[in-house]
Amino acid sequence: MSKIIGTPEQGPLNSIEEWEDDLLVRYPDADAIAAGRDTQAYRDYEATTKDSVREFYRLQHINQTYDFVLQKKQQYLSFDKQEMTVWEAFDFLNQLVDDSDPDTDLDQLQHLLQTSEAIRADGRPDWMVLTGLFHDLGKVLCLFGEPQWAVVGDSYPVGCAFSDKIVYSEYFDQNPDHHDPRYNTKYGVYEPNCGLENVHMTWGHDEYIYHIMKPYLPEQALYMLRYHSFYPQHRENAYSHLMTPHDHQLFKSVDLFNPYDLYSKSPVPPDWKKLRPYYEDLVAKYLPATLKF
Numbered sequence: 001m002s003k004i005i006g007t008p009e010q011g012p013l014n015s016i017e018e019w020e021d022d023l024l025v026r027y028p029d030a031d032a033i034a035a036g037r038d039t040q041a042y043r044d045y046e047a048t049t050k051d052s053v054r055e056f057y058r059l060q061h062i063n064q065t066y067d068f069v070l071q072k073k074q075q076y077l078s079f080d081k082q083e084m085t086v087w088e089a090f091d092f093l094n095q096l097v098d099d100s101d102p103d104t105d106l107d108q109l110q111h112l113l114q115t116s117e118a119i120r121a122d123g124r125p126d127w128m129v130l131t132g133l134f135h136d137l138g139k140v141l142c143l144f145g146e147p148q149w150a151v152v153g154d155s156y157p158v159g160c161a162f163s164d165k166i167v168y169s170e171y172f173d174q175n176p177d178h179h180d181p182r183y184n185t186k187y188g189v190y191e192p193n194c195g196l197e198n199v200h201m202t203w204g205h206d207e208y209i210y211h212i213m214k215p216y217l218p219e220q221a222l223y224m225l226r227y228h229s230f231y232p233q234h235r236e237n238a239y240s241h242l243m244t245p246h247d248h249q250l251f252k253s254v255d256l257f258n259p260y261d262l263y264s265k266s267p268v269p270p271d272w273k274k275l276r277p278y279y280e281d282l283v284a285k286y287l288p289a290t291l292k293f
């Protein structure tokens, strides 16, 4: 597979796709999830996970603190890093591809196209197709030098107690917030059912692309972008106490989107040349000529 690699200092994964490959092990397919997962299966998952993935989660869980997230928001949400057309952004993302990998699987643009094409094939609204095409563009954070654990990984709230339903939650013991009375209670800095828009999530590609697309896409699309890695909620229902009825309503969109992200991988790559005119029109319909990163 052509994979996003980055430098060895950025983290233990061979590529940031290793996290996503591991998600498929944890959540094998939509039917298994619908049927529910027993505790034994979950233990088996943890027992068999690769060391690199476990080390990745350890680093994520000890380093994603409330202060870290606020600092990254200040650093990135001024959008003064780079201005690119959508197509330049895709080229930029694909710079990280490791062409030396002999596996003939699919690069990052292919994952995005397969997601968007699967959404289109099901006759979903065009803004959802566009959301599929963009949902992982925030991974450009890797190119700005961010460590893997600040680009990918399951997302979850910071500033309140970490749920024990988060994968490898035992590593939170080494997170300073876990021992800080401001942040380690059920609600922490938040109020009961305050609404997810008022909650700081871990910093990563989801949060970043959500903020980039915020002015342009409908609210359902923004939920799909911001929460597409929020497995502790959409699979484990661990943070309902922070959510409003409106959040729950909009989470139906996140649930609708998620299988397209996880399970749309097809061995036949979409023909980008043939598809490009359709996507050029779609991008022009919703987005300005350039995006600010």
Ligand SMILES: [Fe+2]
Pocket (backbone or CB within 6 Å): 135, 136, 205, 228, 229
């Ligand atoms: Fe993603």
Ligand SMILES: [Fe+2]
Pocket (backbone or CB within 6 Å): 111, 135, 136, 261
């Ligand atoms: Fe994805």
